[in-house]
Amino acid sequence: MPTGDARQLNLFAPDPSSRIDPPGYARHDIQLNGEPLDYALRRSRRKTIGLTIRETRLLIQAPTWASRRQIEDVIREKSTWIREKLKISRERLEILALRDTQWRAGGRIPYLGVMIELQLDGTRDADFNGDADHPVAGNRLSLPLPGTADGTRIQERAQVWLQAQALRDFEPRLRHYLDHAGQWIRGWGLSAAQGRWGSCSGQRRIRLNWRLIHLPPSLIDYVVAHEVAHLTEMNHSPAFWREVDRLYPDFKQARDALARHHPATLPLF
Secondary structure (H helix, E strand, C coil), X not given: CCCCCCCCXXXXXXXXXXXXXXXXXXXXXXXXXXXXXXXXXXXXXXXXXXXXXXXXXXXXXXXXXXXXHHHHHHHHHCHHHHHHHHHHHHHHHHHHHHHHHHCCCCCEEEECCEEEEEEECCCCCCEECCCCCCCCCCCEEEXXXXXXXXXXXXXXXXXXXXXXXXXXXXXHHHHHHHHHHCCCCCEEEEECCCCCCEEECCCCEEEEEHHHHHCCHHHHHHHHHHHHHCCCCCCCCHHHHHHHHHHCCCXXXXXXXXXXXXXXXXXXX
């Protein structure tokens, strides 16, 4: 995710790109901790006050009987949650806006948690100039494309290489956690899901999102352990999380770090 002091976000400031309210909503504003928060409110027959973050907007649905003071008391109570969700949402939108600029000669993409540089060389096959199992920042991936290749072709070629690395990298991790859990599977494969990192079916088949190859190994291990734990507990009960903790101690740190990423926003952090 973008970090640093160069681009400090006002988390509550209205975003001009998303000022159009959905049908049935009316815009309001409130001061929270000295910062303005722009929100859209819709009245309905619902029984409770509901808060939703959509892109960079806070949407609120409230019962017809709820006063503005009651609604804004809920906003104040949930201000920490709102702040974090708006921050994540804005970062994701920034990432999506910048993503296309990566697919060029000299562009940089994350691979196993470090940034590598893309080069184009139509005279040879794809080539990585470092240790593919232990990359370091600044390693280069040379793609078999001419210098005139457009972004779409560069993206396609890079993803072919990344998916091949994902197959090679995920296999031993999966075997490790299966052995640790004393479990077995009927098969596994890569997925390209836009909204989830992995899945485990009742038929004992595991799917892992190939985009995990962009992330640090610790996060890949967490996802693999998470899916393997489902072979024991096909739910998210306390027993399931105990199994995750047994397979991958201190998993909470990895889980929290993973929550800052989303398959649809990769490859940019």
